Amino acid sequence: MVTKPDLTVKFCKLELESPYMLSSAPPTCTGEMIMRAFEEGWAGAVTKTIKPDKTAVYDYDNRFGIMGFEDKQMVVFENIEEVTKRPLGTWIKEIKEVKKKYPEKPLIGSLMAEPKEDEWEALARAVSEAGVDMLELNFGCPHGMPERGMGAFCGQRPELIEKLTKASKQGSNVPIMVKLTPNVTDIAFMGKTAEAAGADAISAINTVLGLIGVNIDTFEPMPTVNGKSTFGGMSGPAMKPIAMRCVAQLCQATNIPVSGIGGITTWRDAVEFLLIGANNVQVCTSVMWRGYRLIHDMVDGLTQYLDDKGFSSVKEIQGLTLPKLTAWSKLDKDWEVVAKIDKDKCIKCGICFVGCRDGGYQAIKFEQGKAAEVDEEKCDACSLCTLSCPVPGCITWKRVKK
Ligand SMILES: Cc1cc2nc3c(=O)[nH]c(=O)nc-3n(C[C@H](O)[C@H](O)[C@H](O)COP(=O)(O)O)c2cc1C
Numbered sequence: 001m002v003t004k005p006d007l008t009v010k011f012c013k014l015e016l017e018s019p020y021m022l023s024s025a026p027p028t029c030t031g032e033m034i035m036r037a038f039e040e041g042w043a044g045a046v047t048k049t050i051k052p053d054k055t056a057v058y059d060y061d062n063r064f065g066i067m068g069f070e071d072k073q074m075v076v077f078e079n080i081e082e083v084t085k086r087p088l089g090t091w092i093k094e095i096k097e098v099k100k101k102y103p104e105k106p107l108i109g110s111l112m113a114e115p116k117e118d119e120w121e122a123l124a125r126a127v128s129e130a131g132v133d134m135l136e137l138n139f140g141c142p143h144g145m146p147e148r149g150m151g152a153f154c155g156q157r158p159e160l161i162e163k164l165t166k167a168s169k170q171g172s173n174v175p176i177m178v179k180l181t182p183n184v185t186d187i188a189f190m191g192k193t194a195e196a197a198g199a200d201a202i203s204a205i206n207t208v209l210g211l212i213g214v215n216i217d218t219f220e221p222m223p224t225v226n227g228k229s230t231f232g233g234m235s236g237p238a239m240k241p242i243a244m245r246c247v248a249q250l251c252q253a254t255n256i257p258v259s260g261i262g263g264i265t266t267w268r269d270a271v272e273f274l275l276i277g278a279n280n281v282q283v284c285t286s287v288m289w290r291g292y293r294l295i296h297d298m299v300d301g302l303t304q305y306l307d308d309k310g311f312s313s314v315k316e317i318q319g320l321t322l323p324k325l326t327a328w329s330k331l332d333k334d335w336e337v338v339a340k341i342d343k344d345k346c347i348k349c350g351i352c353f354v355g356c357r358d359g360g361y362q363a364i365k366f367e368q369g370k371a372a373e374v375d376e377e378k379c380d381a382c383s384l385c386t387l388s389c390p391v392p393g394c395i396t397w398k399r400v401k402k
Contacts, residue, residue: 021106022283024046035098044108065223083138122171142233155179155181177200252277345393348371364385
């Protein structure tokens with residue numbers, strides 16, 4: 001009998017059927033949407049951020065922007081959207097409905113309030129009593145809310161992370177996860193602060209503050225709200241390197257589980273987050289782009305990957321890469337190589353030559369119609385040629401003693 005790899009993950013007290021959850025965002029805006037996502041196969045969901053009724057929320061028309069690159073329509077997604085506009089009572093009713101219909105699927109309530117301990121404690125109490133399995137404290141939203149002392153305003157101030165995490169714990173009977181902003185100098189310090197304040201888990205990242213672009217005909221910044229705009233939150237594929245750096249730093253610095261978020265589009269991205277130590281992953285933008293059905297490819301791809309590599313469970317790959325991430329000064333200075341071009345594979349395009357001439361060490365010789373050649377004396381092994389060569393395996397490395 002062939003046994004499939006075990007995709008289940010234990011996350012604090014939560015049992016996830018796979019490492020895939022939906023993050024707090026438009027795909028989790030209502031109970032009905034969350035239930036459809038569960039039906040499709042998502043293992044868990046974090047609600048769109050819930051706030052006290054007295055906190056006014058406004059969403060501008062329009063509030064999204066995108067940046068493409070080459071053949072990709074979208075590599076960065078910007079939003080200037082706020083948290084939920086829906087009343088707390090509606091959420092409480094819908095959380096109960098979701099938990100009744102899907103008792104086995106972890107549901108996490110995302111929270112945001114003004115930086116006052118009694119507000120966080122009361123909100124944590126109301127949402128946890130509705131029946132969620134965990135709370136996520138949104139200390140990360142970088143637009144709109146920080147102007148009013150919320151979101152990233154809290155995530156950028158260790159004293160508020162500490163105070164509000166403690167207050168939320170006081171009000172709740174479920175584990176607390178703190179969602180951090182990447183818009184800080186040292187996210188590891190913020191993670192350690194949350195851990196010391198009693199957080200049971202960390203999630204990262206929320207969106208990266210940016211400006212998606214300017215319309216060069218009208219001179220208007222984007223996304224344009226009647227001619228003007230503001231800085232917004234960047235998400236989507238191009239944010240993955242920033243998210244991975246943050247998640248790895250948090251995994252190195254803390255002893256609580258980390259839920260990895262940011263730019264996850266395929267099962268391969270998810271595997272990378274798991275390898276650097278994430279306990280599970282959360283997805284937003286790629287689901288907004290492609291729909292809940294993405295989960296099928298994500299589950300199938302991960303299952304096949306584990307099988308191909310001879311792993312019997314997700315747990316076996318969590319953190320495998322983490323010991324290989326070290327300080328710059330600790331990298332191997334005895335690792336000396338030069339580039340090696342396979343003459344039979346070279347298509348004589350000259351891309352490596354131009355790059356090396358104008359952005360490298362003038363170490364590649366090239367004549368029209370002939371294969372490129374490396375001058376080993378000049379090669380400084382920067383890797384520009386191996387990365388820009390369009391033919392896989394054409395330019396590789398040769399060990400040398402320099
Ligand atoms: C339109 C939009 C709305 C979002 N709203 C929230 C929110 O209410 N609360 C929250 O914690 N994060 C919110 N996020 C951030 C996402 O949960 C996630 O952290 C971020 O988009 C990075 O993941 P991704 O690259 O998979 O989108 C929002 C993101 C987008 C694109």
